[in-house]
């Protein structure tokens with residue numbers, strides 16, 4: 001599994017999605033590690049659904065390494081409300097980025113998928129070999145199918161062209177740069193904002209979606225950035241690899257920890273009319289641990305850092 005490494009501090013690295021939560025964390029890490037040839041374009045400058053524009057950009061940049069952290073991303077509500085957009089945008093973005101990278105003979109590429117690619121009732125903790133062994137969770141099946149196609153494209157390019165491309169499947173992520181939209185975001189930023197607003201408005205009740213019983217695992221985004229660099233330096237296999245912390249907790253308990261981080265002391269009420277999604281998706285991270293990498297940030301430290309970022313960026317939060 002060790003790769004003969006062509007990644008060095010002078011490598012030309014294109015990070016697709018470099019302004020998003022994950023892409024910006026990877027950019028920060030690579031910059032701090034001394035990488036001096038980083039490339040990125042915002043969606044305004046380069047819509048990755050525009051195939052010709054993507055080919056032109058990649059031909060111009062001539063990257064040695066591509067990290068695909070660009071996608072249409074959202075929580076359970078956004079995924080289940082806009083499935084056509086999640087399927088179509090993500091298929092287009094990843095096919096264009098990977099086809100352009102292949103045409104430019106890029107030898108190293110990291111594609112980021114998601115733990116939702118695994119079957120809804122996969123055996124826990126979920127091993128990489130569970131892929132395509134059962135039905136998907138309906139609230140994010142369209143997104144998951146796009147991500148599964150991405151894994152297959154990585155494997156197909158490896159087989160047909162011999163390129164050392166890899167894919168990694170992160171668990172649920174959070175951290176600085178997250179999307180704090182009230183409806184479209186993931187659970188941690190959504191609740192952090194709701195608790196903050198309740199505290200600011202002296203409100204004594206906050207509503208949590210669903211039953212509170214689903215189990216979720218959370219990885220701090222800077223840990224994902226470190227794992228991404230580690231994999232580019234140490235992993236070269238067609239098999240996808242899970243990236244997580246190996247621990248999960250019920251949403252209700254997670255909500256209580258977010259409330260404590262924010263300093264909200266009022267009531268927490270469940271809204272059972274909202275979907276729970278998959279009951280549990282704990283990743284088996286033994287493949288990554290066996291290579292010598294494990295996550296370093298505790299949930300409480302990560303929540304504190306995320307809340308500090310939220311307070312510093314209240315005036316410029318995303319609106320979609």
Ligand SMILES: NC(=O)C1=CN([C@@H]2O[C@H](COP(=O)(O)OP(=O)(O)OC[C@H]3O[C@@H](n4cnc5c(N)ncnc54)[C@H](OP(=O)(O)O)[C@@H]3O)[C@@H](O)[C@H]2O)C=CC1
Pocket residue numbers: 016017018019020021022023041042043044046047048049068069070071072073089093112113114115170171172173174177178179186
């Ligand atoms: N957040 C999570 O919990 C998880 C995320 N992942 C995966 O990690 C990756 C990054 O996610 P995350 O950082 O959270 O998402 P964000 O929404 O924070 O960032 C997504 C990025 O994709 C870019 N993008 C979206 N659409 C287009 C487009 N049409 N053209 C160009 N750029 C586009 C955005 O660009 P711009 O900002 O310029 O508009 C943005 O930088 C994704 O592949 C996601 O599936 C995997 C597991 C969990």
Ligand SMILES: C[C@H]1O[C@H](OP(=O)(O)OP(=O)(O)OC[C@H]2O[C@@H](n3cnc4c(=O)[nH]c(N)nc43)[C@H](O)[C@@H]2O)[C@@H](O)[C@@H](O)C1=O
Pocket residue numbers: 073074075076077079080114115116139140143171172173183184185186187188190191207208209210214216251274275276277278
């Ligand atoms: C990363 C992953 O993210 C999505 O899947 P998910 O894990 O279900 O993500 P979520 O963060 O939105 O919800 C987690 C749990 O939390 C509960 N919950 C409570 N209160 C709020 C709340 O206020 N907002 C949200 N979003 N959820 C809430 C919610 O009901 C659910 O039980 C995928 O669509 C897919 O995109 C994907 O890959």
